[in-house]
Amino acid sequence: METNNIEMITKMVIDAINKNEDKGNGFVVPIGVSARHIHLTQEHVEALFGEGYQLTKKKDLMGGQFASNETVTIVGLKLRAIENVRILGPVRSKSQVEVSATDAIKLGMKVPVRMSGDLAGSAPIAIVGPKGAIYLKEGCIVAMRHIHMAPKDAQAAGVHDGDVVSVKADNERGTIFNQVKIRVDDSFTLEMHIDTDEANAARIATGNTVTIIK
Known part of the structure; x- marks a missing residue:
């Protein structure tokens, strides 16, 4: 079936x-x-994948969202990394990384439990793509x-x-x-x-x- x-x-x-x-x-x-994933602004999509790049759809999700084909690597403050983290679309007004508590330990970071979008004072994180990298001073959370x-x-x-x-x-x-x-x-x-x-x-x-x- x-x-x-x-x-x-x-x-x-x-x-x-x-x-x-x-x-x-x-x-x-x-x-x-919900596995670890990332939401990005269009500016950050282009910083990671190249000028003018658009996310491509892998699977439809609820509320008009979709899992994209694109993945990136996230890097914690101690240079510990997790590869193949999927990006969800469409693009947003703020970039956000959602990980589990176990992921946070692997990254060597203290990550707060927050609702999506509540990013003030959240954990910093680096994101590495095939064409570049970005650093978020805040934006990494464990989703409530x-x-x-x-x-x-x-x-x-x-x-x-x-x-x-x-x-x-x-x-x-x-x-x-x-x-x-x-x-x-x-x-x-x-x-x-x-x-x-x-x-x-x-x-x-x-x-x-x-x-x-x-």
Whole structure:
């Protein structure tokens, strides 16, 4: 069965479950595990790949975003590096590097846990591409776990943009995640994003589900 068909069936099942649940507690959310990645400005894309360069699409993501074919190397303050870090498009107004806590240790850096876009005072990082390199004085974060929702999903779950909830994974690890930020936008598809550290510790993979327990 094709991946798109599996995703569609999973969504239909989750929608059916949620229609029969009370608001708030019991609302089911699919998981998306987010590996390390980078968002760049057009200026920085050109600094790394050459004048006039445009990111090329590898895979569509939600909200109009896409995983690009382009990858780069990130370098920490102790000159420790991680190669083949994927860039997500389209370009943004600020460049941002998202890593896991394990990545931060490998880079020899102290990286704060932040929501995407909250970059003031975050960690510095160097990025090396095939045509050049850039240095960000701030911009490297460990992404705070969060749930993307369309307005109809937020209404069904009884939550609002900016709320913080807890969720439970009902598997052999029985993990409860606290401090999960709700993000609501018309362009969003229902999905909770956690990083690879969190997913591995809880034995969770993309496509698994968790339940909001508030």
